[in-house]
Amino acid sequence: MMARRRTDDKRQRILDAAVQVFASKGFFASRVSDIASAAGIADGTVYLYFRNKDDILIKLFDDVMGVHLEAARQEIRAADNALDHLRIIADHHLGLLGRNPELAVVFQVELRQSTKFMELFTASWLKDYFDLVEAAIAAGQSEGTIREDLSRKLATHAFFGALDAIVTSWVLARNAFDLTELAKPVVDLFLTGAAASAAAVVAKPRRALKSAGGR
């Protein structure tokens, strides 16, 4: 029952080939024929499975995010506190990309080609991802482990941004360090902050920036 059809296999082969090709040459420099030959099929066959070259990148993101968001959601459901939710998300985020360096290149760099793509992704799966983070933060606030006075949106972006910057750094450093093991320290930093003590943070009055317009 539910035996995969031969064509499903071909679809996946195209996506796998695309990751390799995009990662090594970049999206723009990659030709559809590169992907086709890496997948062992004819150029035209690509168009039986994808609308166009952009569509390959979009579907690639869709597939991977779909699977991994679901996996993260399931694990979250089984966790009993909100801080663990954040740890699970960070583990998944760094784990997925840390285990797939080529995919990381595609996600950190190639996927951000243009506002067109960015808006598309931000509106779909990435929104789901942000919602997941924000829900965890809200849950933390409910259970009293996360500060009430925190903007959930801001915190969500800070949480995502910290992970994202680290992955990009890892990609550009050509995987020179272990990405996965950074999940814990990042979450810890997010939760406890960088300051040595609350007292230290009390800001002394400071001259305001002369924020004249233009640059």
Place this chain on the structure above:
Amino acid sequence: MMARRRTDDKRQRILDAAVQVFASKGFFASRVSDIASAAGIADGTVYLYFRNKDDILIKLFDDVMGVHLEAARQEIRAADNALDHLRIIADHHLGLLGRNPELAVVFQVELRQSTKFMELFTASWLKDYFDLVEAAIAAGQSEGTIREDLSRKLATHAFFGALDAIVTSWVLARNAFDLTELAKPVVDLFLTGAAASAAAVVAKPRRALKSAGGR
């Protein structure tokens, strides 16, 4: 009929035009002739000031970063504590881009076209920026306001990543909120963390991720 003196501001006019054109059409879709006509000059003139289209983007980044890093450095020199250094950096980061939405589009999206650009920028000005942040964190550790047990590299990436994610969000939300005023809350979050109390963060044992290889 038109003055032909090298004292012209042509170089700057090209850069200004490029920001507008790149922001509205994207780097790849922008033709050199679009930039030239936006700058009110002939196509070929662009090549008297820049080696090629890539070079415009590179020089744009160089110029802006050069000016603003120096401004930030000067202000930092006048500040008497490390936490203010971080506040200054965040103010400049969000202030610069918040006052120049088109520039923000270019910096958040167009500049990240390819590993080629990313590596180039990461190796030059962005490295200087990271060094500035890292120096502030190190100074905080010296003066006792920032935790000693914190990885400076990790903290630097988390700090930058939080700001960066917020700017990107602001860009994709088409400037729907005030970016500049987020500097303070972001730095506060970075310093004090999201947790309600240190006690809350003590992690309970959690099932390890089934980190099977591949994706």
Place this chain on the structure above:
Amino acid sequence: MMARRRTDDKRQRILDAAVQVFASKGFFASRVSDIASAAGIADGTVYLYFRNKDDILIKLFDDVMGVHLEAARQEIRAADNALDHLRIIADHHLGLLGRNPELAVVFQVELRQSTKFMELFTASWLKDYFDLVEAAIAAGQSEGTIREDLSRKLATHAFFGALDAIVTSWVLARNAFDLTELAKPVVDLFLTGAAASAAAVVAKPRRALKSAGGR
């Protein structure tokens, strides 16, 4: 609507079109799109058969020389004396170009654009041609019909040069005379010389040229 089979004669149609176009506009002024439309195909199709514009010219020369050198060689093999070898070569040389005025333009003018082409051709087929002439001269020396004291290299160049100059003249005179029928008189001149008698050639002492350097 149009058969898309690789069995097509497209390669030959491109070469034929190229001869016409090159002959009428010159190699540099000829656009690839001129050749494509003369061949009744799309611009891009040219690049399925040839690497670039230069390659068309190179392959054109290759094809024609390949066929005609072989034809000349076969006829030479059937001839029983060396002087006939020279006559066969001259017949072929003037015959081929005399029957194909556009090809003659390409061979006499367009093919000599640059040292790049010249060196390329001189190193390949033209070398074969020169070898053929030199072999005929050597054979004549063996059989006693050609002077032993003659430099074969010099004679080869003189033989080729005489034919070549005549073809160029015919091309520039826009085919104003019959080229083919000049084969016999050229070979006769090459063999018997211009002097009325051997006695006439005895040189009287002559002032040496004042060969000061520079020009």
Place this chain on the structure above:
Amino acid sequence: MMARRRTDDKRQRILDAAVQVFASKGFFASRVSDIASAAGIADGTVYLYFRNKDDILIKLFDDVMGVHLEAARQEIRAADNALDHLRIIADHHLGLLGRNPELAVVFQVELRQSTKFMELFTASWLKDYFDLVEAAIAAGQSEGTIREDLSRKLATHAFFGALDAIVTSWVLARNAFDLTELAKPVVDLFLTGAAASAAAVVAKPRRALKSAGGR
């Protein structure tokens, strides 16, 4: 008296620079600015002395041919027999180019870019050169040293072609042999022919070429 104006000097510097630049990069690849900077002047100055880039090549040929044809004519006037006229012409031809390898490159290769140039040169100085050769041959026929039954046109082209082919060969061989000393053997070959004896040349009947049209 007749002191050269400064500008005449500049004209000559441009021509000298052009020979070097054309010889090393080829006419098409040579930029006017290359010539200008080799001559130590501004780009625009070239156009005070020459109409355009083509004009430089044309005037270069004009100047050199003007001087050398006149020199050859003077020497011929002082010679008392027609065969010496031919020897003088060959000496000049090979001497001029043999002493100026860069000029030889320009004359043998760059000058033959297009039918446009070829026709131009053939109609002007080259015609004078051919007339000089033809006059020498006619004089030889008058004085009985050159065969009466020889086509003067054909002989002229054969004579020129032999010299020309040798120079081209010398250029492509990167001046690997002494060009000047070939003048005598070339003229000797032209006068006495390659055949060992007149008897040897009597052609046996030979199959006609199957001169079908097309190629």
Place this chain on the structure above:
DNA sequence: AATGAATGAGAGTTCATTCAT
């Protein structure tokens, strides 16, 4: 379903020439 030959639009860049100074 699969193929791959054919299509043709599209743009970066060069450089001969001009002309205000």
Place this chain on the structure above:
DNA sequence: AATGAATGAACTCTCATTCAT
């Protein structure tokens, strides 16, 4: 006379996409 900044036309080649087989 000399300069050199500015001009803008010109053109090869690539490659995503189509569609007859």
